[in-house]
Amino acid sequence: MFRAIKYSLSLVAALTANVSFGAWDDLNMSPGATQLSQEIFGLHMTVFYVCLAIGIAVLLAMAFILFKYRKKEGVKPADFDDSTALELTWTILFALILIVLAVPATSVMIKAYDDQEGDINILITGHQWKWQYEYIEDEVGFFSNLSTSLDKRNNLAPKDENYLLEVDEPLVIPTNTRVRFLITANDVIHSWWVPDFAIKQDAIPGFVNTGWTYVNEPGVFRGQCTELCGQYHGYMPIVVKAVSPQEYSTFIKDKKEAKIQQALLTEKLWSTSELMEIGEAIYQKNCVACHQVGGRGIPPVFPSLVGSEIVMRNKARHIEILMEGVQGAAMASYAEQLSEVEIAAVITYTRQAWGNAETGDGKIVIPKEILDYKTNKL
Amino acid sequence: MSAVIDSHHDDHHHGPAKGFSRWLYTTNHKDIGSMYLWFSLVMLFIGGAMAMVIRAELFEPGSQIVSPEFYNQMVTNHGLIMVFGVIMPAFVGFANWMIPMQIGAPDMALPRLNNLSFWILPVAFGILLSTFFMEGGAPNFGWTFYAPLSTEYAPPTVTFFIFSVHIMGASSIMGSINIITTILNMRAPGMTLMKMPLFVWSWFITAYLLIAVMPVLAGAVTMMLMDIHAGTSFFKAGGGGDPVLFQHIFWFFGHPEVYIMILPAFGIVSHIIETFSRKPIFGYSSMVYAIASIALLSFVVWAHHMFTVGMPIAGELFFMYSTMLIAIPTGVKVFNWLSTMFKGSLTFETPMLFAIAFVALFTIGGLSGIMLAIAPADFQYHDTYFVVAHFHYVLVPGALFSLLAAAYYWIPKWTGKMYDETLGKVHFWMSFISVNLTFFPMHFVGLAGMPRRIPDYAMQFADWNMMVSVGAFLFGISQLLFLFIVLKCIYNGKEATTEVWEGAKDRGFEWTVDSPAPYHTFSSPPSMESLKSSS
Numbered sequence: 070m071f072r073a074i075k076y077s078l079s080l081v082a083a084l085t086a087n088v089s090f091g092a093w094d095d096l097n098m099s100p101g102a103t104q105l106s107q108e109i110f111g112l113h114m115t116v117f118y119v120c121l122a123i124g125i126a127v128l129l130a131m132a133f134i135l136f137k138y139r140k141k142e143g144v145k146p147a148d149f150d151d152s153t154a155l156e157l158t159w160t161i162l163f164a165l166i167l168i169v170l171a172v173p174a175t176s177v178m179i180k181a182y183d184d185q186e187g188d189i190n191i192l193i194t195g196h197q198w199k200w201q202y203e204y205i206e207d208e209v210g211f212f213s214n215l216s217t218s219l220d221k222r223n224n225l226a227p228k229d230e231n232y233l234l235e236v237d238e239p240l241v242i243p244t245n246t247r248v249r250f251l252i253t254a255n256d257v258i259h260s261w262w263v264p265d266f267a268i269k270q271d272a273i274p275g276f277v278n279t280g281w282t283y284v285n286e287p288g289v290f291r292g293q294c295t296e297l298c299g300q301y302h303g304y305m306p307i308v309v310k311a312v313s314p315q316e317y318s319t320f321i322k323d324k325k326e327a328k329i330q331q332a333l334l335t336e337k338l339w340s341t342s343e344l345m346e347i348g349e350a351i352y353q354k355n356c357v358a359c360h361q362v363g364g365r366g367i368p369p370v371f372p373s374l375v376g377s378e379i380v381m382r383n384k385a386r387h388i389e390i391l392m393e394g395v396q397g398a399a400m401a402s403y404a405e406q407l408s409e410v411e412i413a414a415v416i417t418y419t420r421q422a423w424g425n426a427e428t429g430d431g432k433i434v435i436p437k438e439i440l441d442y443k444t445n446k447l
Numbered sequence: 448m449s450a451v452i453d454s455h456h457d458d459h460h461h462g463p464a465k466g467f468s469r470w471l472y473t474t475n476h477k478d479i480g481s482m483y484l485w486f487s488l489v490m491l492f493i494g495g496a497m498a499m500v501i502r503a504e505l506f507e508p509g510s511q512i513v514s515p516e517f518y519n520q521m522v523t524n525h526g527l528i529m530v531f532g533v534i535m536p537a538f539v540g541f542a543n544w545m546i547p548m549q550i551g552a553p554d555m556a557l558p559r560l561n562n563l564s565f566w567i568l569p570v571a572f573g574i575l576l577s578t579f580f581m582e583g584g585a586p587n588f589g590w591t592f593y594a595p596l597s598t599e600y601a602p603p604t605v606t607f608f609i610f611s612v613h614i615m616g617a618s619s620i621m622g623s624i625n626i627i628t629t630i631l632n633m634r635a636p637g638m639t640l641m642k643m644p645l646f647v648w649s650w651f652i653t654a655y656l657l658i659a660v661m662p663v664l665a666g667a668v669t670m671m672l673m674d675i676h677a678g679t680s681f682f683k684a685g686g687g688g689d690p691v692l693f694q695h696i697f698w699f700f701g702h703p704e705v706y707i708m709i710l711p712a713f714g715i716v717s718h719i720i721e722t723f724s725r726k727p728i729f730g731y732s733s734m735v736y737a738i739a740s741i742a743l744l745s746f747v748v749w750a751h752h753m754f755t756v757g758m759p760i761a762g763e764l765f766f767m768y769s770t771m772l773i774a775i776p777t778g779v780k781v782f783n784w785l786s787t788m789f790k791g792s793l794t795f796e797t798p799m800l801f802a803i804a805f806v807a808l809f810t811i812g813g814l815s816g817i818m819l820a821i822a823p824a825d826f827q828y829h830d831t832y833f834v835v836a837h838f839h840y841v842l843v844p845g846a847l848f849s850l851l852a853a854a855y856y857w858i859p860k861w862t863g864k865m866y867d868e869t870l871g872k873v874h875f876w877m878s879f880i881s882v883n884l885t886f887f888p889m890h891f892v893g894l895a896g897m898p899r900r901i902p903d904y905a906m907q908f909a910d911w912n913m914m915v916s917v918g919a920f921l922f923g924i925s926q927l928l929f930l931f932i933v934l935k936c937i938y939n940g941k942e943a944t945t946e947v948w949e950g951a952k953d954r955g956f957e958w959t960v961d962s963p964a965p966y967h968t969f970s971s972p973p974s975m976e977s978l979k980s981s982s
């Protein structure tokens with residue numbers, strides 16, 4: 070009973086809330102941001118008005134009949150049970166209405182299926198539960214994950230406007246350009262839907278579906294996965310940022326540079342002397358203040374690195390200290406301050422210098438190991 | 448026959464023999480009909496409880512009472528139970544009770560098969576529900592169980608699910624064979640096909656649909672089984688298989704299936720409207736042809752559920768046109784019902800109220816169906832709450848209301864007792880208001896962009912969802928009232944007359960036998976002469 074009262078109160082609350090901000094947008098499809106989406110919106114409104122008119126006509130006729138022919142004393146019901154003419158009339162009427170709807174529907178369909186190559190082609194891959202975007206011509210790409218915090222989802226922090234509709238890295242596309250999407254999936258079926266582009270294409274493993282768009286004005290457009298894809302189906306939103314072509318080329322340039330940087334880390338063969346050289350410079354800049362020029366530190370506050378167990382024989386812990394810092398000591402994490410190359414180099418330097426290589430295991434650390442450490446942590 | 452009325456309790460509700468084995472071994476169509484109906488009522492409350500969990504979770508944005516994983520199990524099992532455990536068995540229950548009585552037959556043609564087709568159903572649902580207690584949890588891939596989510600990525604309990612679907616299918620096929628055989632062979636002399644009551648006609652066609660598509664469903668789940676356990680790759684892209692093939696097979700079953708859930712309702716509503724309009728049904732033969740053409744068309748529209756899978760444009764257009772065509776016979780039916788009421792002498796007892804609400808709200812569902820049929824627009828509607836609104840309009844105030852109407856309409860004949868008319872009306876108005884409160888706003892959130900089958904949603908959908916949840920809780924409570932009304936009718940109802948409804952005895956054989964209907968009816972066939980309206 071208490072529940073019932075609570076719910077009826079919330080109903081009243083919900084109703085009044087709707088009066089206050091019951092904008093049309095909350096009730097209807099959005100016309101969207103492209104010509105195609107606007108045409109589909111127009112088609113939707115046409116069909117809607119036709120259906121509304123039929124619905125109102127039927128319901129009014131019904132209300133009239135229910136009122137007029139309710140049982141009255143002394144009035145006998147009629148007993149007709151057939152009228153071929155009447156039945157033919159409304160059958161033909163229905164057929165005509167449907168033809169009227171089918172014509173615009175067909176022409177919009179043909180436009181939607183205009184499947185030429187785009188100026189830019191983007192491969193979209195659905196994964197449980199994130200989207201992967203790859204710019205085919207520029208050979209760059211990234212993953213896009215939900216960025217709404219767990220606290221918000223668990224009602225521990227207030228929710229904001231884009232609750233569940235925000236990502237760590239949006240898909241960026243240029244305006245005034247024909248962009249074509251090639252859509253597929255890696256595990257189960259997903260569906261890539263951006264209402265403002267009127268694109269909803271299933272992402273199916275083993276298939277590549279297509280969709281295209283041409284956005285005129287810059288903006289941010291949000292959508293969601295629309296095919297049940299497992300437990301976090303509700304948590305893989307889509308955010309597309311349309312920017313001017315100039316901004317877009319900067320974006321691509323940055324992505325390419327980042328990619329080269331990445332390749333450097335993962336593909337280059339590093340020699341000990343190269344690492345030593347970079348490492349020594351880093352050591353001088355960041356470490357000497359505490360660990361001192363000869364690496365002997367000022368024990369017990371700043372431990373000596375010369376002959377240290379960790380520096381000589383425990384590579385894993387050595388990496389961890391640099392990445393995480395040491396709780397309660399002056400040693401801070403360098404994960405954010407230094408690049409992967411720099412961290413690997415300075416570790417290698419300390420493991421090699423001051424006779425450590427000879428007394429310890431003398432192992433070096435390459436940048437990829439730092440990268441792996443970071444990815445495993447994710 | 449006063450002895451029958453005096454001992455109605457033993458005679459009817461428990462039948463002549465006593466104890467559980469009587470129910471286990473019964474071959475009486477009335478007993479089996481009752482068991483089907485009780486079974487589906489129980490399932491209605493189980494599936495309904497799941498719906499309450501869903502609506503509680505969606506009451507507000509943010510995680511509420513269940514995990515996303517359990518939410519998916521709720522959505523899946525709610526759908527499976529409502530479709531296979533409530534609507535379908537309930538219609539079979541009505542078929543069992545009413546078809547022999549409407550065609551003047553003593554029983555179903557194949558009574559032992561009848562017993563078997565009922566008793567394997569609780570087994571099937573026992574298996575399905577037991578998966579909730581197994582490792583990995585119950586099926587969580589939606590009632591449409593698209594591969595590969597339901598194969599390579601399914602919980603291990605999917606094998607139990609497959610087994611249970613097989614049993615449900617076997618039950619439906621046996622039931623359909625029985626219904627067709629009964630209708631073809633056991634009609635009273637003089638009852639030609641075109642003189643059969645419309646409920647009989649609608650079930651006759653439905654039974655053929657079932658026989659045609661249940662094996663297809665069985666094929667689909669068998670292919671899943673092979674993919675999971677025998678190393679085949681029917682639906683596995685990695686092995687050269689085709690996940691879209693699954694959807695084609697599923698919907699080749701699935702679309703006729705949605706009509707299986709509505710055609711018998713057409714029959715029921717036709718009878719009720721005729722009775723309470725005190726006027727013969729308008730356009731009997733066009734009603735029959737409409738049902739038949741809906742059934743035929745339902746085989747060529749399946750891919751309207753798949754407009755976004757990336758079909759070639761010719762496919763999109765074909766399925767768009769064929770789907771739009773279905774609206775014609777559907778519209779004919781609605782107009783025929785209106786014309787039946789036109790110039791009638793209408794009264795508004797509970798069955799009629801539900802039947803009228805059926806016509807009105809089913810029309811809304813049909814109109815949203817036309818919108819969905821427009822393929823380019825469906826790109827925006829598909830897999831949103833707009834679709835959820837559509838199919839709930841045709842299935843809840845559609846199929847379910849027709850079942851409630853039928854229960855009120857025939858229960859006096861079954862029990863010999865009248866239900867409480869005031870409570871019946873209260874039940875109707877509560878259901879009517881709450882059903883609209885629940886499902887109408889779903890159109891809005893769907894158009895505004897809320898995907899279906901998500902456990903949490905963006906802020907702009909919050910208000911409508913709260914309203915939907917409140918409506919759903921009210922609807923749930925209203926159906927408890929129905930249970931109370933049924934029990935009150937059985938144990939404490941006023942005596943019903945033979946005719947029950949004014950003028951009914953001219954309209955069907957069922958109204959010429961005593962109330963309650965004796966355990967065995969029509970040991971010798973009745974004469975068509977006794978029915979005025981079949982002249």
Ligand code: HEM
Nearest residue numbers: 705709751752774777813816817819820829830834838841
């Ligand atoms: C005028 C008649 C109808 C038309 C034109 C129509 C059209 C459609 C279309 C195009 C869809 C697919 C929407 C989508 O997924 O994007 C759909 C879904 C559905 N329809 Fe209808 N429909 C009609 C009547 C009915 C009836 C009578 C029933 C059942 C009693 C029904 C049950 C369903 C169900 C259950 C679904 C959704 C299945 C799912 O995806 O879970 N429809 N309808």
Ligand SMILES: [Cu+2]
Nearest residue numbers: 702705751752
């Ligand atoms: Cu369909």
